[in-house]
Amino acid sequence: MEHRDREPLVRKTSSSYRTFPESAARRLDKEYLRSLHNKRLYLAVFAAVLGNFSFGFALVYPSPVIPVLEAHPSPALRLDQHTASWFGSVFTLGAAAGGLSTMLLNDCLGRKLSIMFSALPSALGYALLAGAQGLWMLLLGRLLTGYAGGVTSASIPVMPGGCRACFSPNCASLAGLVLDWRWLAVAGEVPVLAMVLLLCFMPNSPRFLLSQDKEEEALGSLCWLRGEDTDYGREYEQIKDSLRKQSRRVSCAELKDPFLYKPILISGGMRFLQQLSGVTCILVYLQPIFKRTSVILKAEYDAALVGLVRLSAVAIAAVSMDKAGRKILLFVSAGVMLASNLTMGLYIHFVPASHNGTVANSSLVGSATLPAEPTNYITLIPLLATMFFIMGYAMGWGPITWLLMSEILPLKARGVASGLCVVVSWLTAFTLTQFFLPVVNAFGLEVPFLFFAVISAGNILFTGCCVPETKGRSLEQIEAFFRTGRRSFLR
Numbered sequence: 001m002e003h004r005d006r007e008p009l010v011r012k013t014s015s016s017y018r019t020f021p022e023s024a025a026r027r028l029d030k031e032y033l034r035s036l037h038n039k040r041l042y043l044a045v046f047a048a049v050l051g052n053f054s055f056g057f058a059l060v061y062p063s064p065v066i067p068v069l070e071a072h073p074s075p076a077l078r079l080d081q082h083t084a085s086w087f088g089s090v091f092t093l094g095a096a097a098g099g100l101s102t103m104l105l106n107d108c109l110g111r112k113l114s115i116m117f118s119a120l121p122s123a124l125g126y127a128l129l130a131g132a133q134g135l136w137m138l139l140l141g142r143l144l145t146g147y148a149g150g151v152t153s154a155s156i157p158v159m160p161g162g163c164r165a166c167f168s169p170n171c172a173s174l175a176g177l178v179l180d181w182r183w184l185a186v187a188g189e190v191p192v193l194a195m196v197l198l199l200c201f202m203p204n205s206p207r208f209l210l211s212q213d214k215e216e217e218a219l220g221s222l223c224w225l226r227g228e229d230t231d232y233g234r235e236y237e238q239i240k241d242s243l244r245k246q247s248r249r250v251s252c253a254e255l256k257d258p259f260l261y262k263p264i265l266i267s268g269g270m271r272f273l274q275q276l277s278g279v280t281c282i283l284v285y286l287q288p289i290f291k292r293t294s295v296i297l298k299a300e301y302d303a304a305l306v307g308l309v310r311l312s313a314v315a316i317a318a319v320s321m322d323k324a325g326r327k328i329l330l331f332v333s334a335g336v337m338l339a340s341n342l343t344m345g346l347y348i349h350f351v352p353a354s355h356n357g358t359v360a361n362s363s364l365v366g367s368a369t370l371p372a373e374p375t376n377y378i379t380l381i382p383l384l385a386t387m388f389f390i391m392g393y394a395m396g397w398g399p400i401t402w403l404l405m406s407e408i409l410p411l412k413a414r415g416v417a418s419g420l421c422v423v424v425s426w427l428t429a430f431t432l433t434q435f436f437l438p439v440v441n442a443f444g445l446e447v448p449f450l451f452f453a454v455i456s457a458g459n460i461l462f463t464g465c466c467v468p469e470t471k472g473r474s475l476e477q478i479e480a481f482f483r484t485g486r487r488s489f490l491r
Helices: 002-011 030-034 039-059 062-070 081-108 110-130 135-155 168-178 181-199 206-211 215-226 232-246 258-276 279-284 286-293 299-324 326-350 377-394 399-408 411-443 446-466 475-484
Strands: none
Touching (some): 039 110, 039 135, 039 181, 039 215, 062 081, 062 286, 081 135, 110 181, 110 206, 206 215, 215 232, 258 279, 258 399, 258 446, 279 286, 399 411, 399 475
């Protein structure tokens, strides 16, 4: 009986949900993918990597800079708890504004020109940071680089294996070992300028050209990217078909349909929980956290080690994502984050201050002046806990949330839903990074980490109850699952 009921529902496919005409054609045939060896395609991918690199570099810029500015001799540049919170968090407000404006920019300019446009606020922001003479220049520089990062990250499609910003935190930490904070801002401009230079030699995206009724240019653009010896004509027709379906508007009545509101709620919930797990706070305040916990190594080296762990974890996720499945990686990721945050919180709470160098109810601000020369190897626990947290995040809840959005969101609702998810994500990140330092000052450093542990436990429950497994599933199966809630359609 179940089998007889299943078939008509699976075959009943909404044209608004399907990207391509064929049921299994959400991606191109494996034979076609194997034929893509055009060097120009690798050039486009490298330009995308540089864009994500720039975004991640700007995000973690405060980590090595805050300890320096806390002890800066000039009162105009010296950070206290309040100003350090704004210096760390204002970036996310810019990213939210940039992500929202990208929906308009991509329609008017296309992805290529939108990304090139983002270089202007990025260059101005880094120039303000490099030449800052007062707090307003620091905050405006962070806001502008955040806006540029929001535009760039929203314009660049989700990369295979979740490679978004995988190298940048590591490189920012390594650069912080040898560069002054002003020169670190100058170094942030290098990937931006390289990206713009590469984009000058690339055509506009075929999808944008088709949306402007420039069919011949769109076909030429796709030929340039894929190569003349590939079956790019078929992909061209598929892009036209998906663009036609995506142009249909979503009505208020349609939002009552489970296959629309369920994936939107799941995507928004995942982005909310992703940020609520504390990753942005930890990355932004990484070196101050290590200084406060007095890890046996210098905070700068600790941050660089964490960056290397993040890089290796992303490589593991890229290999295992299509083999192990999305849900199992989300479970493992949330479990590792739970254990790491719980370990960090309990360590700070129970280990005597004489061993870990922390002081209850003390702020991270001012830790730059504390002597941190511990000899007890128990102080390696915060470093190891943070390493495992970043590893857990990078192999699951970091990249897979982006990937699942592209897999479960109906095509015609994807633009609006993605904008909503951007707002949810970055406003959550702003709230956490803004209140992180005041909470530490009022209640102690262990409280945020115990809170993050509770959220990680919630991530496990959310994954088990709400997130479908999309590995190897057709769009018809995913739609049937959201329409009926019957997991048998995903088998």
